[in-house]
Amino acid sequence: MTRLLQHTVSPQLKATLSYYTPGSMMPAHRHDHAQLSVLLSGGLREQTEQSAFDIATPGLCFKPLHILHSDQYGAQGTLIFSFSLSPELLTRFDKITSPRYQWQSRLTAGPRAGQASYLQALYHGQLDTLHDLFWDTLSECGIPQHTVRERQRPDWLVRAKKLLEEAEQPVSLSELATQQGIHPVYFSRAFKQYFHISASAYQQQLQLSKALRSMTQGLPLSDSAFHAGFSDQSHMSRAMKSRLGLSPGKLQKLFQAKQVKSVQYSTKSAS
Template sequence: MGCMFRTRRVYETDALNVKLSYYGPGLGMGAHSHDFDQVSFLLGGGLSEGHGGTSREMHQRGIGLKPAGFEHDNRYHGRDGALILSINLRPGADAALAGLGPDDWHWSPDAPPDRMCELHALLAADGDAAGDAVADLLARLGPGRKTHRTSPPAWLKRIRDRLDDPADPAGIAAIAEEAGVHRVHLARVFAAHYGVAPTAYRLQRRVGRAVGLLATGSAPGDAAAEAGFADQAHMTRCLRRQTGLTPGSLRRFLLAA
């Protein structure tokens, strides 16, 4: 797929700008900082972000916060790269925009339906409507669900590896049985460590795979098959639900960048 980067500006005012960016697998950025507060929505794929010897890793849809001046590094790892919508807030430009504190570095799973509806509205809007959608998103910022800080057990990591593989057709119940754990226990432990249920995790990873394929010009039908979807219609429904875009519109958006 190559180390590629594509970005498009979605919305901008004197106080903020919003960008949709695709980072190809293998891309990374060394230690750096921004002169703006940043709210990032990981819509597909995965990333790791480091600071002071500590790392935050995301393999499914999530939200990240970073204050202005916060030094960090990034890696867009794995097979799929990452599709990220970022809201960059200029400190002091608008009194209504609450600034982030120096300790507000945060990444967490993020899947509230109302927040995703607001993201979809932003991607589809312009002018005042886009500004309203950004304001609604920022107004809802808050702590995400807590996950375990301990390392996941080896058997759980093996299951996550299987869910990452689009060529593995086994159902979640069959995977749990093979691992010798109850399906409900698997769901609870998986969500506790990774912040999302196994079924949703697999679906989000398939969407991430499809995003990477579409970003490099794959036809929607081919992307659906390679990402592990039942058919193109299934991929279209899932991609639109997660990113607010159809395969065709996402492909045109990224290839035109």
């Protein structure tokens, strides 16, 4: 894991941007702080003693302190923005308002909480904005109707999503729907209903993850755009700036600056 950026928002709150290399794992561990995480790019599988979650962008999670969990990160790498909460901040919640552990699909929690907002605020050190983003994001945790495990997904939809993830280049969504024996309109509606993101937006998220992976390997931005299936570097730049809030050049500089500074979160032993 590489910690790309970090700011202390307040004595009780830190904001961090971290990148996990493709296919990497974090064995069972416990944090000595509560954590509120937003999955910005890529995917992961998180296992606890009671459950397992397979998460793809967009994703949101609140983890109380001392939850034992392990993580397996996606084939394209995983970019995560997180808030670390001190035990003192947690005392502001009672049993009713305190969010519980759960990964869920990410929906917009107010006008400030778009994907790009997190990276922009962190990159520019906008502490007031980060503080507001924290409360906006926390307010979305624990809403049952948005959970990623809320309903059984049709087999054809699971297959289609996997085909999107495994494709080396973007595919025609209408052709993908036809291959599954589903009308394209119904396909689009079902994808959004079950995954809380449109199929086209999800495919672009996959492209961004592939581009970020290439950038971490030091490839020129033009090559990163080509390998991710963008029409050209400008197309990738527009998509990345719109979705993540920073240009490819700025993100690549963050990766290059941290190549030899891979760090681990402070954790408590699982033993």
